[in-house]
Amino acid sequence: MGSMEVHEELLRGQAEAWQLMFAFADSMALKSAVELRLADIMHSHGSPITLPQLASRIDSSCPDIPYLARLMRMLVRKGIFAVHQSSDGGDETLYKMTHISKWLLHDSELSLAPMILVENNQWLLEPWHYLSQCVKEGGIAFKKAHGCGIWDFASQNPQFNxxxxxxxxxxAKIVMKALVSHYKDGFDSIQSLVDVGGGTGGALAEIVKSYPHIKGINFDLPHVVATAPVCEGIFHVGGDMFDAIPKADAVFMKVTV
Structure with missing residues (x-):
């Protein structure tokens, strides 16, 4: 490899290192879009929207429009929103939704908005600062960051819970809709089903909705099921799976990676 090729490869490496260094900015911009409900505003507007129109519907008495413009430029560059060319030849920028921003809607049947908010929350970001320490000493990053495990932290912190x-x-709703639609005969012979670590019952609700003959038992830690909504055909049971699991014809477990 000649000196020119070595030099170009080194420059590419530097550029990629800078991209990795500031990758967090993409996540923060995405989180901001969800917090500001930008997709919801566009969706309810029903047509491409101007920056002042967008700003006027943000939950703020004095939104900073130049700052919003900078955020929108980044979100457009990442494909989360798109710029719409006006048919009347006007020079005012109009924004519209994309296939990505449809997943940011808060009240949509299928939405990633809650996951975006929690994964970019300071409580879950803080443990990442302890990765190198975990390599040197072992241990769990979340516990190093907060002084306890994630389940104990959730039981003590209702907002995080x-x-x-x-x-x-x-x-769970996204995954289970796909699973139930393709695993058509898998639940036919089951009369009772316990979802171990079922959270607030979202996964089980999708199963029981498609198979109403099933008696669903949603099993999770007491502080988790305490916030679970009432759902027809589902009984919420609090406990520890390492101690005992409610009896049923079958056990279901969904693992989130």
């Missing part, structure tokens, strides 16, 4: 449960519920 609700954020985490909402995130698990939204992804």
């Amino acid at each position: 609700n954020l985490f449960n909402d995130a698990m519920a939204c992804t």
Whole structure:
């Protein structure tokens, strides 16, 4: 390899290192879009929207429009939103949704908004600062960051508990709709089903909705099921799976990686 090729490869490496260094900015911009409900505003508007129109519907008495413009430029560059060319030849920028931003809607049947909020929350970001320490000493990053395990932390922190449960519920709905639609005969012979670590019952609700003959038992830690909504055909049971599991014809476990 000649000196020119070595030099170009070194420059590429530097550029990629910078991209990795600031990758967190993508996540923070995405989180901001969800917090500001930008997708919801566009969706309810029903047509491409101007920056002042977007700003006027943000929950703020004095939104900073130039700052919003900078955020929108980044979100457009990442494909989360798109710029719409006006048919009347006007020079005012219009914004519209994309296939990505449809997943940011808060009240959509299928949404990743709760997961985006929890994964980019300071409580779950802080443990990442302990990765190198875990390599040197072993241990669990979350415990090093917060002084206890994630389940104990959730039991002591209602706000985090609700954020985490909402995130698990939204992804459960997405996965289970796909599973139930393809695993058509798998639950026919089951009369009772216990979901171990079922959170607030989102996964089990999708199963029982398609198979109403099933008696569903949603089993999780007491502080988790305490916030679970009432759902026809589902009984919420609190406990520790390492101690005992409610009896049923079958056990279901969904693992979130």
